[in-house]
Amino acid sequence: xxxxxxxxxxxxxxxxxxxxxxxxxxxxxxxxxxxxxxxxxxxxxxxxxxxxxxxxxxxxxxxxxxxxxxxxxxxxxxxxxxxxxxxxxxxxxxxxxxxxxxxxxxxxxxxxx
Amino acid sequence: xxxxxxxxxxxxxxxxxxxxxxxxxxxxxxxxxxxxxxxxxxxxxxxxxxxxxxxxxxxxxxxxxxxxxxxxxxxxxxxxxxxxxxxxxxxxxxxxxxxxxxxxxxxxxxxxxxxxxxxxxxxxxxxxxxxxxxxxxxxxxxxxxxxxxxxxxxx
Numbered sequence: 001x002x003x004x005x006x007x008x009x010x011x012x013x014x015x016x017x018x019x020x021x022x023x024x025x026x027x028x029x030x031x032x033x034x035x036x037x038x039x040x041x042x043x044x045x046x047x048x049x050x051x052x053x054x055x056x057x058x059x060x061x062x063x064x065x066x067x068x069x070x071x072x073x074x075x076x077x078x079x080x081x082x083x084x085x086x087x088x089x090x091x092x093x094x095x096x097x098x099x100x101x102x103x104x105x106x107x108x109x110x111x112x113x
Numbered sequence: 114x115x116x117x118x119x120x121x122x123x124x125x126x127x128x129x130x131x132x133x134x135x136x137x138x139x140x141x142x143x144x145x146x147x148x149x150x151x152x153x154x155x156x157x158x159x160x161x162x163x164x165x166x167x168x169x170x171x172x173x174x175x176x177x178x179x180x181x182x183x184x185x186x187x188x189x190x191x192x193x194x195x196x197x198x199x200x201x202x203x204x205x206x207x208x209x210x211x212x213x214x215x216x217x218x219x220x221x222x223x224x225x226x227x228x229x230x231x232x233x234x235x236x237x238x239x240x241x242x243x244x245x246x247x248x249x250x251x252x253x254x255x256x257x258x259x260x261x262x263x264x265x266x267x268x
Binding site for chain 2: 010011012013014015016017018020021024025028031032035036039057059060062063066067070085086087089090093094097100101104105108109111112
């Protein structure tokens with residue numbers, strides 16, 4: 001396979017993605033950070049935890065809220081039609097996962113040791 | 114009995130969802146007109162399987178995990194709940210969202226655009242790594258439960 005020709009026909013990482021891929025990449029990033037902040041909020045502010053638990057189970061409420069943020073912002077950002085490059089979209093995915101996941105891990109580590 | 118099967122279904126769906134994500138990664142590495150449709154099918158399977166892992170885990174967690182939690186916290190590995198379960202139950206949402214995003218990431222011209230291919234590669238790699246972390250954490254939680262039960266029963 002001639003990879004040189006293949007990369008020439010493929011274009012570059014800075015090409016723009018379509019509106020849906022761009023919008024949902026941003027929505028994922030916001031939802032990932034929201035998820036981590038909601039953990040901090042419900043674990044530190046007891047009335048918030050109680051309210052979330054009163055709607056059924058705190059974890060179920062948590063999941064529903066995160067999914068609402070993801071799909072809600074996904075529809076909103078897609079409608080905005082602001083396209084990201086491939087590199088920008090990947091940066092959103094990677095950094096929000098590291099930051100969101102890191103906050104949750106460090107918070108629980110802090111409370112365990 | 115259903116409880117035990119359900120506990121097996123959760124990591125099984127997760128592992129199969131991860132395999133589908135690896136499949137997407139490999140297809141994206143070799144993206145061409147011939148395999149784009151197959152890649153999109155694998156991405157949809159990954160999303161469906163991770164959702165099934167979420168539903169089975171959620172049901173078990175809400176209905177039965179309380180008893181396991183008490184055993185783990187009273188046993189020699191209380192951090193299996195405090196650190197691993199508390200992290201896993203919230204980090205799982207990122208796995209679910211990224212797996213849901215995967216079919217969107219591969220909906221563009223993966224075989225013609227380097228940008229779309231990069232997005233497909235990183236999204237599928239992300240799902241794979243997150244599921245591996247979930248499976249590893251699940252193993253630690255399971256071990257915490259087992260040693261807690263051994264201590265409780267004095268075996």
